[in-house]
Amino acid sequence: MKKRIAIIGAWISGLTLANRLNSTFEVVVLEKSRGIGDRLATRQAEPFAFDHGTQFFTARDKKFTQFITPYLRSGIVQEWIGKVVTLEVNKKTTNRLWFEPHYVACPGMNNLCKKMADGINIRLNCEVAPLSFKDSKSWHLVDKNGESLGEFDLVISTVPPVQTCKLFNTFLPENTSISNSKFLACFTMMFGFHKKWDKTWIGAKVHNSPIEWIAVNSSKPGRNDNHTALVVHSSNTWAEEHVNDDLQQTEIFLRRELNKILNIELSFPDYFSLHRWRYALLSKSHDDKTRNTPYFDTNLNLACVGDWGSRSRIEDAWIDANELADKILM
Ligand SMILES: Cc1cc2nc3c(=O)[nH]c(=O)nc-3n(C[C@H](O)[C@H](O)[C@H](O)COP(=O)(O)OP(=O)(O)OC[C@H]3O[C@@H](n4cnc5c(N)ncnc54)[C@H](O)[C@@H]3O)c2cc1C
Structure with a gap:
Protein backbone atom coordinates (compact mmCIF):
# COMPACT_ATOMS: atom_id res chain seq x y z
CA MET A 1 0.00 0.00 0.00
CA LYS A 2 1.22 3.48 -0.87
CA LYS A 3 2.10 5.84 1.98
CA ARG A 4 -0.41 8.65 2.48
CA ILE A 5 0.82 12.24 2.45
CA ALA A 6 -1.23 15.30 3.41
CA ILE A 7 -0.03 18.58 1.92
CA ILE A 8 -1.59 21.64 3.56
CA GLY A 9 -1.96 24.53 1.10
CA ALA A 10 -2.68 24.39 -2.62
CA TRP A 11 -0.47 27.02 -4.05
CA ILE A 12 2.94 27.05 -5.70
CA SER A 13 4.75 25.17 -2.90
CA GLY A 14 1.95 22.69 -2.24
CA LEU A 15 1.25 21.93 -5.89
CA THR A 16 4.94 21.64 -6.78
CA LEU A 17 5.31 19.02 -4.06
CA ALA A 18 2.09 17.27 -5.04
CA ASN A 19 3.25 16.94 -8.66
CA ARG A 20 6.58 15.49 -7.59
CA LEU A 21 5.18 13.05 -5.03
CA ASN A 22 1.92 12.01 -6.66
CA SER A 23 3.11 8.92 -8.51
CA THR A 24 5.02 7.45 -5.56
CA PHE A 25 2.58 8.22 -2.74
CA GLU A 26 -1.11 8.72 -2.18
CA VAL A 27 -1.19 12.51 -1.98
CA VAL A 28 -4.07 14.65 -0.73
CA VAL A 29 -3.81 18.45 -0.86
CA LEU A 30 -5.94 20.26 1.72
CA GLU A 31 -6.76 23.89 0.98
CA LYS A 32 -8.83 26.23 3.12
CA SER A 33 -9.97 28.54 0.29
CA ARG A 34 -12.73 27.74 -2.14
CA GLY A 35 -10.39 28.26 -5.10
CA ILE A 36 -6.75 27.81 -5.98
CA GLY A 37 -4.50 30.81 -5.93
CA ASP A 38 -4.12 32.69 -2.67
CA ARG A 39 -1.05 34.88 -2.94
CA LEU A 40 -0.95 34.19 -6.68
CA CYS A 113 -1.69 26.86 -10.33
CA LYS A 114 -4.95 25.78 -11.91
CA LYS A 115 -2.91 23.94 -14.55
CA MET A 116 -0.57 22.51 -11.92
CA ALA A 117 -3.61 21.17 -10.08
CA ASP A 118 -4.58 18.87 -12.99
CA GLY A 119 -4.62 15.26 -11.81
CA ILE A 120 -4.01 16.15 -8.16
CA ASN A 121 -6.42 15.13 -5.40
CA ILE A 122 -7.32 18.49 -3.84
CA ARG A 123 -9.91 19.14 -1.15
CA LEU A 124 -10.99 22.79 -1.23
CA ASN A 125 -12.85 24.60 1.58
CA CYS A 126 -10.90 22.49 3.97
CA GLU A 127 -9.14 24.35 6.77
CA VAL A 128 -6.90 21.99 8.67
CA ALA A 129 -7.02 22.40 12.46
CA PRO A 130 -3.83 22.40 14.56
CA LEU A 131 -2.32 18.93 14.85
CA SER A 132 -3.09 17.22 18.12
CA PHE A 133 -2.95 13.48 17.74
CA LYS A 134 -0.42 11.04 16.37
CA ASP A 135 -0.27 7.34 17.14
CA SER A 136 2.82 5.26 16.54
CA LYS A 137 2.12 5.10 12.82
CA SER A 138 0.11 8.04 11.57
CA TRP A 139 -1.27 11.53 12.02
CA HIS A 140 -4.99 11.99 12.41
CA LEU A 141 -6.00 15.27 10.79
CA VAL A 142 -9.25 17.10 11.44
CA ASP A 143 -10.66 20.27 9.93
CA LYS A 144 -11.64 23.38 11.90
CA ASN A 145 -15.09 21.88 12.55
CA GLY A 146 -13.60 18.76 14.04
CA GLU A 147 -14.47 16.57 11.01
CA SER A 148 -11.93 13.83 10.35
CA LEU A 149 -9.73 14.34 7.27
CA GLY A 150 -8.14 10.93 7.54
CA GLU A 151 -4.86 9.38 8.61
CA PHE A 152 -1.56 10.26 7.05
CA ASP A 153 1.98 8.92 7.25
CA LEU A 154 3.50 12.32 6.55
CA VAL A 155 2.08 15.83 6.96
CA ILE A 156 3.62 18.77 5.07
CA SER A 157 2.66 22.37 5.68
CA THR A 158 3.18 24.94 2.92
CA VAL A 159 1.34 27.77 4.69
CA PRO A 160 3.17 30.89 5.90
CA PRO A 161 5.33 30.54 9.06
CA VAL A 162 2.97 31.98 11.71
CA GLN A 163 0.19 29.70 10.48
CA THR A 164 2.52 26.67 10.25
CA CYS A 165 3.64 27.25 13.84
CA LYS A 166 -0.02 27.26 14.93
CA LEU A 167 -0.75 24.13 12.86
CA PHE A 168 2.23 22.14 14.09
CA ASN A 169 1.79 23.38 17.59
CA THR A 170 4.13 21.87 20.18
CA PHE A 171 5.33 19.30 17.61
CA LEU A 172 7.56 21.96 16.06
CA PRO A 173 10.71 22.57 18.10
CA GLU A 174 11.37 26.12 19.25
CA ASN A 175 13.95 28.19 17.44
CA THR A 176 13.71 26.57 14.03
CA SER A 177 14.25 28.79 11.00
CA ILE A 178 10.50 28.68 10.33
CA SER A 179 9.54 29.83 13.83
CA ASN A 180 12.06 32.67 13.52
CA SER A 181 10.77 33.85 10.11
CA LYS A 182 8.75 37.03 10.14
CA SER A 283 10.95 40.34 6.23
CA LYS A 284 14.53 40.35 4.98
CA SER A 285 17.02 43.00 3.97
CA HIS A 286 17.93 43.04 0.30
CA ASP A 287 21.56 42.03 0.83
CA ASP A 288 20.75 39.20 3.25
CA LYS A 289 21.60 36.09 1.19
CA THR A 290 20.95 33.48 3.91
CA ARG A 291 18.90 30.51 2.85
CA ASN A 292 17.03 28.18 5.20
CA THR A 293 16.50 24.64 4.06
CA PRO A 294 12.99 23.16 4.26
CA TYR A 295 12.11 21.57 7.61
CA PHE A 296 11.80 17.76 7.62
CA ASP A 297 11.51 15.73 10.82
CA THR A 298 11.86 12.07 9.85
CA ASN A 299 11.01 10.87 13.37
CA LEU A 300 7.74 12.74 13.65
CA ASN A 301 7.02 12.63 9.91
CA LEU A 302 6.37 16.34 9.69
CA ALA A 303 7.73 18.77 7.14
CA CYS A 304 7.25 22.36 6.08
CA VAL A 305 8.36 24.45 3.16
CA GLY A 306 7.31 27.70 1.56
CA ASP A 307 8.62 31.08 0.59
CA TRP A 308 10.28 31.64 3.98
CA GLY A 309 13.47 29.76 2.99
CA SER A 310 15.21 32.50 1.04
CA ARG A 311 12.96 35.17 -0.46
CA SER A 312 9.22 35.52 -0.89
CA ARG A 313 9.31 34.80 -4.58
CA ILE A 314 7.49 32.26 -6.70
CA GLU A 315 10.75 30.92 -8.08
CA ASP A 316 12.29 30.43 -4.63
CA ALA A 317 9.15 28.74 -3.28
CA TRP A 318 9.31 26.35 -6.27
CA ILE A 319 13.02 25.61 -5.72
CA ASP A 320 12.55 24.91 -2.01
CA ALA A 321 9.50 22.69 -2.62
CA ASN A 322 11.60 20.63 -5.05
CA GLU A 323 14.38 20.36 -2.50
CA LEU A 324 11.94 18.93 0.04
CA ALA A 325 10.50 16.56 -2.59
CA ASP A 326 14.05 15.28 -3.32
CA LYS A 327 14.55 14.55 0.38
CA ILE A 328 11.23 12.75 0.70
CA LEU A 329 11.85 10.67 -2.43
CA MET A 330 15.39 9.73 -1.39
C1 LIG B 1 1.00 41.41 -2.18
C2 LIG B 1 1.99 40.36 -2.65
C3 LIG B 1 2.81 40.62 -3.73
C4 LIG B 1 3.73 39.65 -4.17
N1 LIG B 1 4.47 39.89 -5.27
C5 LIG B 1 5.27 38.91 -5.76
C6 LIG B 1 5.94 39.10 -7.01
O1 LIG B 1 5.75 40.12 -7.69
N2 LIG B 1 6.76 38.10 -7.45
C7 LIG B 1 6.94 36.92 -6.75
O2 LIG B 1 7.68 36.06 -7.22
N3 LIG B 1 6.29 36.73 -5.58
C8 LIG B 1 5.47 37.68 -5.07
N4 LIG B 1 4.79 37.48 -3.91
C9 LIG B 1 5.10 36.28 -3.12
C10 LIG B 1 4.41 35.02 -3.64
O3 LIG B 1 3.02 35.24 -3.70
C11 LIG B 1 4.71 33.87 -2.68
O4 LIG B 1 6.09 33.67 -2.65
C12 LIG B 1 4.06 32.54 -3.11
O5 LIG B 1 2.69 32.73 -3.39
C13 LIG B 1 4.23 31.53 -2.00
O6 LIG B 1 3.50 30.39 -2.32
P1 LIG B 1 3.26 29.26 -1.23
O7 LIG B 1 2.63 28.13 -1.91
O8 LIG B 1 4.55 28.99 -0.52
O9 LIG B 1 2.31 29.93 -0.12
P2 LIG B 1 0.81 30.48 -0.20
O10 LIG B 1 0.56 31.15 -1.50
O11 LIG B 1 0.62 31.30 1.04
O12 LIG B 1 -0.09 29.18 -0.13
C14 LIG B 1 -0.45 28.60 1.10
C15 LIG B 1 -1.87 28.05 0.97
O13 LIG B 1 -2.24 27.43 2.21
C16 LIG B 1 -3.62 27.70 2.46
N5 LIG B 1 -3.84 27.54 3.92
C17 LIG B 1 -3.42 28.35 4.93
N6 LIG B 1 -3.80 27.83 6.13
C18 LIG B 1 -4.44 26.66 5.86
C19 LIG B 1 -5.04 25.64 6.67
N7 LIG B 1 -5.06 25.71 8.02
N8 LIG B 1 -5.63 24.56 6.07
C20 LIG B 1 -5.62 24.44 4.71
N9 LIG B 1 -5.05 25.38 3.88
C21 LIG B 1 -4.46 26.46 4.45
C22 LIG B 1 -3.82 29.12 1.95
O14 LIG B 1 -5.18 29.37 1.65
C23 LIG B 1 -2.92 29.11 0.69
O15 LIG B 1 -3.64 28.75 -0.48
C24 LIG B 1 3.84 38.41 -3.48
C25 LIG B 1 2.98 38.15 -2.39
C26 LIG B 1 2.05 39.11 -2.00
C27 LIG B 1 1.10 38.78 -0.88
Missing part, protein backbone atom coordinates in the same frame (compact mmCIF):
# COMPACT_ATOMS: atom_id res chain seq x y z
CA ALA A 41 -4.57 35.16 -6.92
CA THR A 42 -6.68 36.91 -9.51
CA ARG A 43 -9.77 38.91 -8.47
CA GLN A 44 -12.46 38.83 -11.17
CA ALA A 45 -14.84 41.79 -11.21
CA GLU A 46 -16.16 41.84 -14.78
CA PRO A 47 -14.97 43.48 -16.96
CA PHE A 48 -11.99 43.98 -14.64
CA ALA A 49 -9.45 41.46 -13.40
CA PHE A 50 -6.77 42.15 -10.81
CA ASP A 51 -3.75 40.06 -9.88
CA HIS A 52 -3.86 41.47 -6.39
CA GLY A 53 -1.05 39.35 -4.90
CA THR A 54 1.95 38.31 -6.99
CA GLN A 55 2.59 40.74 -9.81
CA PHE A 56 5.01 38.78 -11.96
CA PHE A 57 7.79 36.27 -11.55
CA THR A 58 11.31 35.90 -12.81
CA ALA A 59 13.15 32.77 -13.92
CA ARG A 60 16.79 32.97 -12.90
CA ASP A 61 17.22 29.31 -12.01
CA LYS A 62 17.88 26.86 -14.87
CA LYS A 63 15.48 24.21 -13.56
CA PHE A 64 12.72 26.73 -12.94
CA THR A 65 13.22 27.99 -16.51
CA GLN A 66 12.80 24.40 -17.73
CA PHE A 67 9.64 24.09 -15.61
CA ILE A 68 7.99 27.14 -17.18
CA THR A 69 9.11 26.39 -20.75
CA PRO A 70 6.06 24.23 -21.68
CA TYR A 71 3.77 26.87 -20.15
CA LEU A 72 5.53 29.53 -22.23
CA ARG A 73 5.02 27.44 -25.35
CA SER A 74 1.30 27.01 -24.63
CA GLY A 75 0.84 30.70 -23.78
CA ILE A 76 -0.23 30.03 -20.17
CA VAL A 77 2.88 31.95 -19.14
CA GLN A 78 3.87 35.03 -21.13
CA GLU A 79 6.35 37.83 -20.80
CA TRP A 80 4.96 41.14 -19.57
CA ILE A 81 6.66 43.82 -21.62
CA GLY A 82 6.43 47.59 -21.35
CA LYS A 83 7.80 50.72 -19.80
CA VAL A 84 8.34 50.77 -16.04
CA VAL A 85 9.02 53.99 -14.18
CA THR A 86 10.01 55.34 -10.80
CA LEU A 87 7.61 57.83 -9.22
CA GLU A 88 8.08 60.16 -6.28
CA VAL A 89 6.02 63.11 -5.06
CA ASN A 90 7.36 66.38 -6.51
CA LYS A 91 10.07 64.57 -8.48
CA LYS A 92 10.44 63.95 -12.18
CA THR A 93 9.31 60.54 -13.43
CA THR A 94 12.29 58.42 -14.44
CA ASN A 95 12.50 55.25 -16.48
CA ARG A 96 13.36 52.03 -14.70
CA LEU A 97 15.17 49.25 -16.51
CA TRP A 98 14.00 45.67 -16.22
CA PHE A 99 17.16 43.68 -16.84
CA GLU A 100 15.44 40.28 -17.09
CA PRO A 101 12.12 38.93 -18.40
CA HIS A 102 9.12 39.38 -16.11
CA TYR A 103 6.56 36.62 -16.56
CA VAL A 104 2.86 36.45 -15.80
CA ALA A 105 0.35 33.62 -16.06
CA CYS A 106 -2.51 34.18 -18.51
CA PRO A 107 -5.32 35.10 -18.53
CA GLY A 108 -4.78 35.57 -14.76
CA MET A 109 -1.97 34.78 -12.34
CA ASN A 110 -3.98 31.98 -10.75
CA ASN A 111 -4.05 30.04 -14.02
CA LEU A 112 -0.58 28.56 -13.53
CA PHE A 183 6.32 37.96 7.40
CA LEU A 184 5.21 41.51 6.71
CA ALA A 185 1.74 42.69 5.74
CA CYS A 186 0.66 44.53 2.60
CA PHE A 187 -2.47 46.46 1.59
CA THR A 188 -3.61 46.21 -2.01
CA MET A 189 -5.95 48.67 -3.68
CA MET A 190 -7.75 47.68 -6.88
CA PHE A 191 -9.17 50.38 -9.17
CA GLY A 192 -11.21 49.70 -12.29
CA PHE A 193 -12.07 52.34 -14.91
CA HIS A 194 -14.22 51.95 -18.00
CA LYS A 195 -11.64 53.56 -20.23
CA LYS A 196 -8.32 52.69 -21.75
CA TRP A 197 -5.09 53.45 -19.89
CA ASP A 198 -3.57 56.49 -21.57
CA LYS A 199 -0.14 56.74 -19.98
CA THR A 200 2.94 55.21 -21.56
CA TRP A 201 4.03 53.13 -18.54
CA ILE A 202 2.67 49.79 -17.30
CA GLY A 203 4.26 49.62 -13.88
CA ALA A 204 5.73 52.05 -11.37
CA LYS A 205 7.96 51.66 -8.35
CA VAL A 206 7.16 54.44 -5.88
CA HIS A 207 9.79 55.96 -3.63
CA ASN A 208 9.41 57.60 -0.21
CA SER A 209 5.71 56.91 0.16
CA PRO A 210 3.42 54.42 1.94
CA ILE A 211 2.63 53.32 -1.63
CA GLU A 212 5.28 51.09 -3.13
CA TRP A 213 4.09 49.69 -6.44
CA ILE A 214 1.50 50.47 -9.10
CA ALA A 215 0.69 47.99 -11.87
CA VAL A 216 -1.49 48.54 -14.88
CA ASN A 217 -2.89 45.04 -14.62
CA SER A 218 -4.88 45.46 -17.82
CA SER A 219 -1.60 45.87 -19.73
CA LYS A 220 -0.50 42.33 -18.94
CA PRO A 221 -0.82 39.87 -21.83
CA GLY A 222 -4.13 38.03 -22.08
CA ARG A 223 -6.07 40.71 -20.15
CA ASN A 224 -8.82 43.01 -21.37
CA ASP A 225 -7.08 46.31 -22.13
CA ASN A 226 -10.22 48.15 -23.29
CA HIS A 227 -10.63 49.02 -19.61
CA THR A 228 -8.08 50.02 -16.99
CA ALA A 229 -7.38 47.80 -14.00
CA LEU A 230 -4.84 49.22 -11.55
CA VAL A 231 -3.28 47.24 -8.72
CA VAL A 232 -1.61 49.36 -6.06
CA HIS A 233 0.48 47.83 -3.26
CA SER A 234 1.34 49.67 -0.07
CA SER A 235 4.86 49.34 1.27
CA ASN A 236 5.31 46.38 3.61
CA THR A 237 6.82 48.48 6.37
CA TRP A 238 3.86 50.87 6.36
CA ALA A 239 1.37 47.99 6.22
CA GLU A 240 3.00 46.18 9.12
CA GLU A 241 2.65 49.27 11.31
CA HIS A 242 -1.01 49.71 10.31
CA VAL A 243 -2.16 46.14 9.81
CA ASN A 244 -4.83 46.34 12.52
CA ASP A 245 -6.05 49.85 11.71
CA ASP A 246 -9.63 50.48 10.71
CA LEU A 247 -9.90 49.48 7.02
CA GLN A 248 -11.99 52.50 6.05
CA GLN A 249 -9.40 54.87 7.50
CA THR A 250 -6.65 52.91 5.77
CA GLU A 251 -8.47 53.24 2.47
CA ILE A 252 -8.94 57.01 2.86
CA PHE A 253 -5.28 57.46 3.78
CA LEU A 254 -3.85 55.29 1.00
CA ARG A 255 -6.10 56.82 -1.66
CA ARG A 256 -4.98 60.29 -0.59
CA GLU A 257 -1.32 59.20 -0.81
CA LEU A 258 -1.89 57.72 -4.26
CA ASN A 259 -3.50 60.95 -5.42
CA LYS A 260 -0.32 62.80 -4.52
CA ILE A 261 1.67 60.49 -6.79
CA LEU A 262 -0.64 59.92 -9.73
CA ASN A 263 -1.84 62.89 -11.62
CA ILE A 264 -5.12 61.25 -12.66
CA GLU A 265 -8.71 61.37 -11.42
CA LEU A 266 -9.06 58.50 -8.95
CA SER A 267 -12.03 59.69 -6.91
CA PHE A 268 -14.78 57.87 -8.81
CA PRO A 269 -13.51 54.54 -10.05
CA ASP A 270 -16.00 52.15 -11.63
CA TYR A 271 -14.65 49.47 -9.31
CA PHE A 272 -12.68 49.72 -6.08
CA SER A 273 -11.58 47.23 -3.48
CA LEU A 274 -9.02 47.09 -0.70
CA HIS A 275 -7.40 43.83 0.32
CA ARG A 276 -5.30 43.26 3.42
CA TRP A 277 -2.57 40.62 3.29
CA ARG A 278 -1.53 39.81 6.85
CA TYR A 279 1.37 37.62 5.72
CA ALA A 280 2.55 38.93 2.37
CA LEU A 281 6.32 38.76 2.20
CA LEU A 282 9.27 37.58 4.25
